[in-house]
Amino acid sequence: MQQAVSLESSVLVLNKFFMALHVISAKRAFTLLCKHIAEVVSVDEGKYNSYNFESWRDVSSYKVSLGLTDDDTTSWVKTVSFSIEVPKIIRLLTYDKFPQSSLKFNRRNIFARDENKCQYCSKRFPVSELSFDHVIPRAHDGKTTWENVVCACTECNKRKGGRTPEQAGMKLTRIPVKPKHSPVLRLKLRFEKYESWKQFLDEAYWSVPLK
Known part of the structure; x- marks a missing residue:
């Protein structure tokens, strides 16, 4: 059950120029990493470190050896031969298109x-x-x-x-409006787990609290 939850964890996707595009599942993110279409971007003490799938697996193995897998801000996926941390951010290596200006109605x-x-x-x-x-x-x-x-x-x-x-004879709790920014991103930014996303998002996503 926990494995399935981890694979559905949210991962922020950046384009080639480190601009936020959208959010995908960890399962999809690992697929992109295994195909070498993307790399992991890890924000450590304000510094960006990049890893391909193999080096990210090595970093994860090192954390496992140190017993650093019980952090509430991380998720892990276990395979037959190794455990790997779910990345919070990945960057598409060749995708140079800019984020969509319009918000999808879905x-x-x-x-x-x-x-x-x-x-x-x-x-x-x-x-x-x-x-x-x-x-x-x-x-x-x-x-x-x-x-x-x-x-x-x-x-x-x-x-x-x-x-x-x-x-x-019913009443709406609030009037529905079109959001100015991605509601998925703003909702995720409430959690400490996704704190590192703020490095790549306009302050407007997280400076105004959700109501």
Whole structure:
């Protein structure tokens, strides 16, 4: 179980010029490292160190020999022959495109924006127990946009049905808006584990607290 959780850990991806692009799973990051498409970027006391897959495995083995695997800010993956630390940041060696200026409207970003909270009862739920809700129902010409879609738990979604919140006697906890910055990144930056990401992100991602 822990192995599966570690493989789903978040890894920040940088382009060739050390500019943040997006966040991927550790499983995907290891695939890129094994193919030598990317390298690990480790931030140690303000200094950047780069490692390919083999040298990162050696560093991980050294940490294991010193018993440095119980740190709450790190995740580990065990194989038959060795254990390897999940990198927090990787850099694509030849990808020279710049980050997208527009924020994608998708399930992941909506849930991150709303912090996995139902926007009607204010309770936080696992992603598997949340769904999209159109504030103004599509049957009433409601659009699938940042300003009209929110997280809703199964119970509240069922209660609201195909009605507006007013018709259902329900109230939104906050008005939905399009985020100015990636909600996934801002949500991750709440945790000490991803402190090193700040080196590569504009201060706007983390200087304003989430509400």
